């Protein structure tokens with residue numbers, strides 16, 4: 313039996329008086345890929361931001377690796393092995409690819425320089441671009457850099473918000489392969505993904521959110537593609 317790596321209980325969150333998430337319960341086992349799905353604006357990014365510590369929940373608890381991190385600031389969560397690649401191009405545009413990786417690596421003080429080599433092995437497309445400014449990368453290259461930046465912090469939990477959004481198919485396939493390898497290394501992956509087919513290929517568990525509440529949560533293996541499509545059409 314797997315050990316729960318991330319446990320969320322009774323989580324409520326929002327922005328001021330705008331309440332967005334209601335009573336979220338979610339448990340993710342070590343080394344599995346959990347996919348959170350739902351239509352635009354249902355609260356997926358809000359959930360990830362709350363887990364990463366960018367937003368303080370109004371109620372509930374978040375436990376990572378056995379530690380209650382609900383009130384921990386984001387940098388403490390990162391030092392304890394949580395890495396977050398947010399939506400969009402989460403890189404420092406004026407810095408080179410190499411400097412982006414070194415900066416992220418130094419910030420956490422977890423592991424040695426071999427982490428940078430390992431991240432580049434995972435995304436070989438970045439290797440010849442090491443001296444290019446991140447702001448000059450294509451959308452797909454920037455997305456790979458954002459995930460590589462998360463990887464060099466030596467995470468035990470990798471959180472990815474729509475890693476394939478707006479990206480050409482060949483790079484989507486590379487990102488899919490990288491996520492599979494990352495989980496096979498024992499890293500737990502929490503993924504928000506709008507592209508249903510990709511999500512269903514990658515996921516061990518699927519959680520569907522609608523209007524800030526979980527409307528489905530379970531093993532991917534127990535979900536037929538038809539049911540998945542029906543859930544996403546809610």
Ligand SMILES: Nc1ncnc2c1ncn2[C@@H]1O[C@H](COP(=O)(O)OP(=O)(O)OP(=O)(O)O)[C@@H](O)[C@H]1O
Pocket residue numbers: 327330332350351352353354355356357358359
């Ligand atoms: N900073 C903010 N201040 C106020 N309201 C916000 C803020 N960010 C998001 N919201 C609102 O919270 C709700 C949930 O947004 P969220 O980004 O979490 O949804 P989502 O499911 O990730 O959608 P998408 O797929 O479009 O990213 C939406 O109604 C959104 O307008």
